Amino acid sequence: MSQPAVSKNIKKLEAELKVNLVKYRHHQVSLTQNGKYFWNKMLTVESIVTETVSNMQNNDVNDIITIKIGFSDISFEKSYLPKLISNLKRKYHYDVQLVFTDPNGNKKIVNELVNKRYDFQLFQDDLFFKKKELASTALLTGGFSVLISKRNPLSNNEYLTLDQLSGQKILIWEGNESIPAISNLKYELNTNYNNLDITPIYDSSSLEIYAAANKVIGIVPSFLYNPASNDVNYVKLDISISIHYSIGYLRETTSKPYFEKVITSFKQAVNFEKQNW
Numbered sequence: 001m002s003q004p005a006v007s008k009n010i011k012k013l014e015a016e017l018k019v020n021l022v023k024y025r026h027h028q029v030s031l032t033q034n035g036k037y038f039w040n041k042m043l044t045v046e047s048i049v050t051e052t053v054s055n056m057q058n059n060d061v062n063d064i065i066t067i068k069i070g071f072s073d074i075s076f077e078k079s080y081l082p083k084l085i086s087n088l089k090r091k092y093h094y095d096v097q098l099v100f101t102d103p104n105g106n107k108k109i110v111n112e113l114v115n116k117r118y119d120f121q122l123f124q125d126d127l128f129f130k131k132k133e134l135a136s137t138a139l140l141t142g143g144f145s146v147l148i149s150k151r152n153p154l155s156n157n158e159y160l161t162l163d164q165l166s167g168q169k170i171l172i173w174e175g176n177e178s179i180p181a182i183s184n185l186k187y188e189l190n191t192n193y194n195n196l197d198i199t200p201i202y203d204s205s206s207l208e209i210y211a212a213a214n215k216v217i218g219i220v221p222s223f224l225y226n227p228a229s230n231d232v233n234y235v236k237l238d239i240s241i242s243i244h245y246s247i248g249y250l251r252e253t254t255s256k257p258y259f260e261k262v263i264t265s266f267k268q269a270v271n272f273e274k275q276n277w
Contacts, residue, residue, distance in 0.1 A: 067095070076277065084265055
């Protein structure tokens with residue numbers, strides 16, 4: 001637009017609003033306080049309009065989409081999921097519903113996902129390898145931790161080897177699912193460390209209580225780390241078995257219009273929060 005046309009439009013706008021938006025002084029132009037206020041508000045309006053038009057053009061009417069996410073209530077999830085839910089609501093207007101899935105319970109997590117009880121499930125990725133209709137995206141890579149009372153001298157170590165655990169009563173966590181990484185660990189223990197006193201346990205909460213009482217030590221996936229524990233330490237187990245904390249889903253879900261936005265939002269929330277851990 002030419003300068004006279006711009007000036008004419010500003011005057012028309014000021015007349016409509018009945019306030020001065022622009023002030024002129026010695027060939028300089030600046031915004032009045034009303035002008036600054038109006039400008040900032042219009043930037044917000046423009047952003048909303050642009051997003052709305054884009055969503056409609058992409059057939060992505062977000063405010064009617066509900067995303068169901070299965071979670072197992074570990075401490076790390078309690079930390080980053082509120083931020084994820086807030087971001088998905090603010091950016092895309094998605095309604096997120098959390099569904100608690102107890103890895104110690106009677107229901108099989110993968111079956112609930114296949115039966116479409118929810119759209120996404122948070123768990124170790126090797127769980128999702130069991131059924132060909134499932135896929136997953138890794139969010140974190142970890143291993144195993146030794147859950148040990150702070151009264152135990154071994155709790156001050158940065159790492160512990162299996163040889164160092166000799167003579168200790170050990171509980172190893174395994175949920176109601178057969179998880180390949182844990183099966184691999186048990187095979188390693190039974191094959192090369194049959195002198196260790198090892199018992200499986202299906203309840204991670206009970207395991208933490210026993211460890212806090214200094215009756216046993218536990219071996220758990222590192223993702224179960226709880227920084228709020230006052231009585232136990234989580235010491236890294238020096239063993240070359242990796243676990244990937246992941247988000248699982250049906251392969252058909254990848255074609256949904258919300259899929260990439262949800263996956264990207266998960267990665268951003270996890271990467272941001274893990275810096276505090």
